[in-house]
Amino acid sequence: MKLILAIIQERDRKRVADALSAAGYFYTKIASTGGFLRDGNVTFLIGVDNEQLDPVLEIIRDNSEARDQYVSMPPPDVMPSAAVLQAPVKVNVGGAVAFVMDVERFERW
Ligand code: 2BA
Numbered sequence: 869m870k871l872i873l874a875i876i877q878e879r880d881r882k883r884v885a886d887a888l889s890a891a892g893y894f895y896t897k898i899a900s901t902g903g904f905l906r907d908g909n910v911t912f913l914i915g916v917d918n919e920q921l922d923p924v925l926e927i928i929r930d931n932s933e934a935r936d937q938y939v940s941m942p943p944p945d946v947m948p949s950a951a952v953l954q955a956p957v958k959v960n961v962g963g964a965v966a967f968v969m970d971v972e973r974f975e976r977w
Contacts, residue, residue: 869971870921872914872928875900877962880932881910884964887931888914893924905939905959915974925966932964 876884881897888895893914900911916924938956 871969871971874912874966876910876964878908883931887927928964934963
């Protein structure tokens with residue numbers, strides 16, 4: 869069994885959730901915040917059997933979209949020193965960022 873931890877842009881939340889539900893997968897959504905943009909995103913926890921891993925990753929990939937976002941001034945702990953950016957910087961965010969972990973044990977009571 870695997871645990872997929874997928875970080876999705878807020879704007880793709882509904883599309884990904886609907887597609888996972890339509891395909892019959894269980895998931896948990898957690899509101900999260902990216903450390904760089906300090907913007908809301910959504911983290912999906914999805915437990916799957918090994919053979920479901922690739923189909924689920926495909927659903928996530930097909931329903932999330934990379935977008936350019938502009939950041940005017942990165943937080944000081946991200947970009948230390950006295951650096952202050954005058955012009956907004958373009959950052960390409962997502963589609964999705966996914967981590968896949970082995971699940972040692974799964975219990976459901
Ligand atoms: P954020 O941390 O808000 O990052 C948004 C986007 O900013 C990133 O998109 C990346 O293109 C850029 N970025 C992040 N840190 C940067 C830095 N130190 N310098 C320059 N550019 C930087 P994605 O890579 O698609 O990441 C989207 C979101 O996924 C991230 O939002 C974060 O919440 C999560 N994420 C990405 N990589 C991660 C990792 N290794 N561990 C945990 N979460 C991660």
